[in-house]
Amino acid sequence: MTEAAAPAPAGPERWRPPSPLYVILDPDATRGREPLAVLDAVLAGGCRLVQLRDKQRSAAASFVLALALARRCQEAGAALIVNDRADLALAVGAAGVHVGQDDLPAAAVRRVLPPGGILGVSTHDPTQARRAVADGADYVAVGSMFPTGSKSGFQLVGPDLVRRLRPEMPVPLVGIGGVTLDNVSEVIRAGADAVAVIGAVCGAPDPAVATRGLLERIAAARAR
Secondary structure, three states: OOOOOOOOOOOOOOOOOOOOEEEEEOHHHOOOOOHHHHHHHHHHOOOOEEEEOOOOOOHHHHHHHHHHHHHHHHHHOOEEEEEOOHHHHHHHOOOEEEEOOOOOOHHHHHHHOOOOOEEEEEEOOHHHHHHHHHOOOOEEEEEOOOOOOOOOOOOOOOHHHHHHHOOOOOOOEEEEOOOOOOOHHHHHHOOOOEEEEOHHHHOOOOHHHHHHHHHHHHHHHHHO
């Protein structure tokens, strides 16, 4: 049995993930199903943290989709994070924004977010993770945990990077990249506060069942 890493230090004002499962809703990964229908299944499965990752639609079409998702998440008490687009997140009243290393700098996004707006940053090494915290990130995503087809040119860092960062990170860590039902326990035991998935839920035959299964596996890993 692998000993679980120590949890992150928690202050009274620190944002905490409303769900240990973070589903990234990518319309290109839903197997032709409407994103809103997949969101409903994800919410029915118990997830309360969702990201919209829309790389293909026009700004106008992305706004229509994001607005519908934001309203549904608000009704369900879930947080919707928008990937890359701070302007889109602000326009639809989303809970926050997630940026990568090639997107608008995290510090710049932090300046335009309203009080309480959530900022997440993708990182691939300790230097990037520390910079994200210094720039005001509410959570730091670490990846790729495992090989993944969702992003070309991914950097494979494995759960060991979560384990190394956990003692020093004052914000939640999210393991991302290639996470599935078979390996999610490894990421949680390494010290991740949450895991982010795309294909494991969006591409599943039944996203609600997949969501429940991942949440159950996460709960079991935390209890060990």
